[in-house]
Each structure stands twice: as structure tokens, then as C-alpha cells.
Amino acid sequence: MTQPETARSEAVGPGTLLVNLTQPSPIPLAAEFRCGPGELLALVGPSGSGKTTLLRSIAGLYRPSGGSIRCGDELWYEAGGQCWSPQRRRVGMVFQDYALFPHLDARANIATALGHLPRDQRHQRAMSWLEMVHLEDFAHRYPHQLSGGQRQRVALARALAREPRVLLLDEPFSAVDQVTRRRLQRELALLRERLNIPIVMVTHDLNEASALADRICVLHGGRSLQQGAPSEIFRRPxxxxxxxxxxxxxxxxxxxxxxxxxxxxxxxxxxxxxxxxxxxxxxxxxxxxxxxESDIILQRADRSSQHQDENQHEDENQHQDENRVRARIEQLVVLGGVSTITLALDHEHQTMRFDMATHTVRRSQLLRGQVVEVSLLATxxxxxxxxxxxxxxxxxx
Ligand SMILES: Nc1ncnc2c1ncn2[C@@H]1O[C@H](COP(=O)(O)OP(=O)(O)OP(=O)(O)O)[C@@H](O)[C@H]1O
Known part of the structure; x- marks a missing residue:
């Protein structure tokens, strides 16, 4: 996957972040990814796969022993060569734990990122950032007087107030409840339309990654294994x-x-x-x-292929008897509106698994132990x- 340096340099559009970092230890890294302006790249991988280390490297807080980091035509870091300071890179960062100054109110927290402006303009500009994240009425609250979601919005406003060239989000929504999380995700989706900078987000949540990201980079042990659009990653690992x-x-x-x-x-x-x-x-x-699982079509073995398929994944173009194989329902787990079906096949020690709408499972009277047929779509x-x-x-x- 690694391309020669010249090819990689040529591939960089204006404002594109290009990361290519390697080191054998103490934190093994062999990661390469890019993120264009206006694009949101999600870094996903298990705990300890190097996600935070990569964000810290981009921000200039960690220096791996090999590789380089570019943003547009600026070389931010080259192993053994130049290394721009975090201030010069102007990266906005939002962490899971807010990292707000506890002794400053929301407006003053944001104003700390506005040191480049004359003093008399800072509060006014901080207020406009608060409006951007819909917190104008909370300007004088201290972090302990704000909810988790509100604190995270202040942290986001502070990161953006620097007018960063790159925005880094490290599990930004993991410390808030599900409802707040969904709201913050929607706000980020709206906000990013106005930000024409690369956004790199670390998340453990695959649903979040596929909902928000243009591209996903899968990491393991510090190595980037695949990057692509969510649909590509999920259909073609x-x-x-x-x-x-x-x-x-x-x-x-x-x-x-x-x-x-x-x-x-x-x-x-x-x-x-x-x-x-x-x-x-x-x-x-x-x-x-x-x-x-979207390409596994469940059909009951005792019905002809003329019958409607029983899977919720309907595909107009499917040939229903394409790649029909016989299997037995080994497990059927109902989790609210969705049921997970596990199939056992005579010749195969691995099971096959997919989700179906629970109402379809009930309507089709599917039961554990039943023999069924599934079509595995050739496409x-x-x-x-x-x-x-x-x-x-x-x-x-
Ligand atoms: N200062 C350090 N010195 C040595 N090893 C470290 C240091 N900091 C982190 N590590 C190790 O580097 C690896 C990558 O850590 P990192 O925090 O980047 O992973 P992560 O993918 O962000 O994990 P998580 O999802 O749990 O936050 C881990 O094995 C971690 O234990």
C-alpha cells in the first residue's frame, strides 16, 4: 500500500493532511493515511492500536522516529529533519474529557484560544463561537455548571476558535449519554459543512464512524490496514x-x-x-x-424460490436461487426490533451470522433447529x- 515519497507528495491537494509514520518501538507504528479539506476521516481500531498516538503526532505532541507529516505544501514533520512546533501547526484538538480550564467560564475558556487577536476583540469573538455551538446563553457558566454535552461544545468551540488548519477529535462523544451523543453528532455533521479543513476523528463506535466519516482508516498494532469509504470497508474488507x-x-x-x-x-x-x-x-x-450480511438472503427450505425472500434486505436485482445453500438455525437471539440469526452448515465449522427484523422472524415462524436455505449473492x-x-x-x- 505504501507509495514512493514522490508519488505521495504529488497526491497532496491544497490543504490535504498526509500522515506517514513509522517506528519500531516503544509504540510500534506503520501508519499511512490522508485527509482532504472538508473531509472527515475516522481512525478505528482496538484499544492500544495507536489512535491517540497518531493524533498526538499530528498535533506535534509526539515525535515518532520515522516518517513525515505534511499539510498541503507545508512539511510539518520529517524524521531527522524539521519539526514544526504545535503552535506553528495550528491544530485544533478536542478530547474525550473536555480538558477545559475549570477556573474560567465558557467564554473565557474560548478566549484562551484567541491570543492572536487584540485583547478587546477576544470576548466578542468568543461569543460568536459560543453562538456557533448554540451556547450563547451559557457564556458565564463555569465547566462544573455545564452538562457533559455542553462542555464538549465549549471544547469544540475553543478548538475551532484558533481557526485551525486541521481538527483532531479524540473520542469526542464517548463521555456523554446516548441522546446527547446523537445531538452532538448531528451538530458536528452540520458544522463540518462550514469548515473546509481536514477532520480526523478517533472513535470506537463503528456506527458513529460510518455515519459521520467520509473515509475510515482501520488500525491495528499501530499499522494502518485499510482505508476507504465506510461502504467499501464494510463490503470489501x-x-x-x-x-x-x-x-x-x-x-x-x-x-x-x-x-x-x-x-x-x-x-x-x-x-x-x-x-x-x-x-x-x-x-x-x-x-x-x-x-x-446484506447479501445473505434467507429463504425457508420448505418453500419454492418463487416465494418472497424472508430477509429484510431486499434487492431488486437479486436472482433468488443464486448460490442457494442449506443450513440449520443454530441460534436465534431477539434484541428488541432486531434479531441475530446464526446458521450452522454441515461442511463448515464456521457459522454464518446476520441480523433480521424481529417482526420478519416472527412472521416467518423461524425457530432454532430449523433447516433453511440462504442465497449468497454472487455480487x-x-x-x-x-x-x-x-x-x-x-x-x-
Ligand atoms: N508514553 C508511552 N510509552 C510507551 N508506550 C506507550 C506510551 N503511551 C502509550 N503507549 C502504548 O502505545 C500503544 C498505543 O497507545 P494509544 O493510546 O495511542 O492507543 P489507542 O488506540 O488510542 O488506545 P485507546 O483506544 O485505548 O485510547 C498502547 O499499547 C499504549 O500502551
Missing amino acids: VSAEVARLIDRPNVFTATLVHGADGPRLAWGDWQLEVTEGLEGYAEGSRLAWYVP GIHIMGEASQDAIPPEEI
Whole structure:
């Protein structure tokens, strides 16, 4: 994935943040990502995967031993070379724990970021930032007199008041309740339309990442494993490791066979048709593949394929008997309006899992132990490459 330095430099548009950091220890890093102006990039990965370290490096608070950080045509950091101070980089940062000055009211907290303005203008400008985050009536409250959501909005206003060239958000909504979180997410979505700067957000919440981010970068052990639009990451994870990190089950292995109709995946009794990705592999190759749950169509085995499918994921273009395989419902867990179905297949020690609307489960009278058929849509099956240790499906790791 790593491109030569010249190619990477050329790829930088005006104002694009380009991060390429490596070091063997004490915190191993091999991370490369970019974020354009007006774009929101979410860094996701398990605890300890280096997300905060990468944000701190961008802000100028940590210096890895290798790599570089650029913003537009400015070289902020080059290992062994120049290193701009945090002040010169002008990065706005919002942390999970607000980090407000407790002895200053909301307006004065924001004014601390306005040191570049004449003193008499600071309070006025701070007030306009408070209005921007809908807190103009709370200007004289101290942090302990504000709710978590309000404190976070002050912190965001303070970060933006610097007129930063890059905004970094480290789990900004994780300390607030669910309702406040949703409101802050909506506010950020609206606010970012007015900010034409790169925004890099760390989050543990995959729903938040896919709702807010233009692109997601998946990290593990300090390495960037994949970056792309949320739909790309969730439909086409590059490896079983990425699928596991983004909590996607349904990674399997099968053997490539060349039949009269072209290449197929031999999987138990079935030969699965795959729309793309099988080219170039030799007969007998063991391939790791993944099917997103949206491309698994459940049908009852005792019904003909003419019947409506029972899955909530409807696809106008689907051929209902495409890649039909038989399975048994091993587990059916009802969680409110959504039920999770786990299927066992005779030939496969891995199970298949997907969610369905609970009302569909009830209407179809699905029960544990029942034999069903599922169609695995050929367009959805994603080939990850030759099966290796990395292709061990999630449940085994
Ligand atoms: N000053 C340090 N010296 C050595 N190791 C450190 C230091 N700070 C953090 N680490 C380690 O570096 C790794 C990355 O930490 P970091 O805080 O960047 O991860 P993270 O992905 O942000 O985690 P979390 O999601 O839990 O906040 C962790 O293993 C951590 O223990």
C-alpha cells in the first residue's frame, strides 16, 4: 500500500493532511493515511492500536522516529529533519474529557484560544463561537455548571476558535449519554459543512464512524490496514483481520475450481458463483472470502424460490436461487426490533451470522433447529485472496 515519497507528495491537494509514520518501538507504528479539506476521516481500531498516538503526532505532541507529516505544501514533520512546533501547526484538538480550564467560564475558556487577536476583540469573538455551538446563553457558566454535552461544545468551540488548519477529535462523544451523543453528532455533521479543513476523528463506535466519516482508516498494532469509504470497508474488507476488527463475521475459505461456466468456489456441496475476484487464481487455490450480511438472503427450505425472500434486505436485482445453500438455525437471539440469526452448515465449522427484523422472524415462524436455505449473492461475495493464517475467521482468533 505504501507509495514512493514522490508519488505521495504529488497526491497532496491544497490543504490535504498526509500522515506517514513509522517506528519500531516503544509504540510500534506503520501508519499511512490522508485527509482532504472538508473531509472527515475516522481512525478505528482496538484499544492500544495507536489512535491517540497518531493524533498526538499530528498535533506535534509526539515525535515518532520515522516518517513525515505534511499539510498541503507545508512539511510539518520529517524524521531527522524539521519539526514544526504545535503552535506553528495550528491544530485544533478536542478530547474525550473536555480538558477545559475549570477556573474560567465558557467564554473565557474560548478566549484562551484567541491570543492572536487584540485583547478587546477576544470576548466578542468568543461569543460568536459560543453562538456557533448554540451556547450563547451559557457564556458565564463555569465547566462544573455545564452538562457533559455542553462542555464538549465549549471544547469544540475553543478548538475551532484558533481557526485551525486541521481538527483532531479524540473520542469526542464517548463521555456523554446516548441522546446527547446523537445531538452532538448531528451538530458536528452540520458544522463540518462550514469548515473546509481536514477532520480526523478517533472513535470506537463503528456506527458513529460510518455515519459521520467520509473515509475510515482501520488500525491495528499501530499499522494502518485499510482505508476507504465506510461502504467499501464494510463490503470489501481487505483481510480477515480487518473483517474481525470491524466486527464483520462471515469469513470463510473455499477451493477454486474451473468448471464449464467459468471459475467457481467449491464450498461443501455447492459451487458458488462469484461476480468478480476469481480471475488469476490457479485451480485448487484455497481462497478466503467474505459475504456481507446484506447479501445473505434467507429463504425457508420448505418453500419454492418463487416465494418472497424472508430477509429484510431486499434487492431488486437479486436472482433468488443464486448460490442457494442449506443450513440449520443454530441460534436465534431477539434484541428488541432486531434479531441475530446464526446458521450452522454441515461442511463448515464456521457459522454464518446476520441480523433480521424481529417482526420478519416472527412472521416467518423461524425457530432454532430449523433447516433453511440462504442465497449468497454472487455480487456480494468478496474474495480476500489466498487463505493464510490471516484468513482464520473471527471466531477462531
Ligand atoms: N508514553 C508511552 N510509552 C510507551 N508506550 C506507550 C506510551 N503511551 C502509550 N503507549 C502504548 O502505545 C500503544 C498505543 O497507545 P494509544 O493510546 O495511542 O492507543 P489507542 O488506540 O488510542 O488506545 P485507546 O483506544 O485505548 O485510547 C498502547 O499499547 C499504549 O500502551
